[in-house]
Amino acid sequence: MALLSKKDANLIKDPLTDNNPITIQVLGICSALAITAELKASVVMAISVLFVMGVGNVVISLIRNIIPSKIRIIVQLVVVATLVIVVDQVLKAFAYDLSKTLSVFIGLIITNCIIMGRFEAFALGNGPRRAFLDGIGNALGYGVILVIVGFFRELLGSGTLFGIKVLGDPIAKTGLYSIGYENNGFMIIPPAALIVVGIIIWVQRSRNRALIEEA
């Protein structure tokens, strides 16, 4: 017997492909632009969002029947904010170095529209198990794009991956730089992320024409 039914598996698979939160729903773009200049930052952000989405979706789903609909957005906001502060405090106490790396992202997580979007669109109407899978799926879909963008921006912009000089040393002119290659400084500024995301969207839609919206 499969671990997940086909329907459940789709909850994870869809956001990774044909219903990706960034490239199809165009949510969470702001953080995708801001923090993808480095691969490491992209990975850390992806993991943080994975945690908050997974747990947050379950919490909202558990209390979905007692939330008054008039203040549901505020309730969602409180849940995200609480989770984020809990994570922040626990990290500060037990993994101080890690918390310093993450501190920039902690604030950004609260404002990530994918999280609120999934709370509103899915967790409020589904049970905790499915909500959990949906949260994980969407966070992964978001994370995959972040990592792809981060990979290209760091490689082309700084010639490094995870801070390791993979193309040689630009100042001492070794490796690729010895034959005249130059880093593309444009890649490390935020507009470059828009272009990379644009290329991903283009590639994705030309492979699956059903995704192209009617003009």
Add this chain to the structure above:
Amino acid sequence: MNTEKNSYTVIFAAIMVVVVGSILAFLATGLKPRIDENQRFEKQQNILYAMGVNQNEGDGDVAKVPTTDVEGEFSKYITQQLVWDGSEVVQKENAYLIDVQKALSNAKSGENVELPLLIGEKDGEKYYIIPMYGKGLWDVIWGYISLDENMEVKGVFFDHKGETPGLGSNINQRFFMDDFKGESVLNGETYEGIAVAKGNNDPLNSDKEDNAVDALAGATITGNGIAAMIKESLKLYKPYLETIRTN
């Protein structure tokens, strides 16, 4: 149960606030001692880092003294903890824990001047360590600079709260901080500090006489913030530095 009634909404909101508030308050009080200790250790690590007591290897990443040893190393290397009250230095226990932001702004307005500074000793050499505090692009930046009697920089440490990852955030990386070593903060008789300059035609930073280090690409404002922060601190500590300067 009718979840649409106004009374229900109000009660729900009230209970939610109490529950969430209690969770957070409980967590914050429970974890505070640990967090405070972590922050104290970090300060000690940063101060030691600025005077060159660290575990950097070759071209590797920033490697501070491990938290498990930091307290011992700190009392071993830091020989005097002082405050400058505007006319003289006085001993003060745990001067390194003084809130630098407050101390600097008090000193600027001229009241309650109590500027913390530390003297460290390593291999027979004296290090005068001055704390700094300033503004980057998005948020605050801070650090320590250690000088010798000739006003030559022996080492620096910078950190930031929220500079752009991959750009301004690199101020706490070795390739940036190491450049400051050997630069002089003096230009003739003026405390010029160290500019973070674009296009100074010195990417390897071999010219130590130019009062400048190479800028970070894409982080002009953070770099300017660093230069301004150094200059500002030097201005406030100048009366003290004049008393120790030998050249």
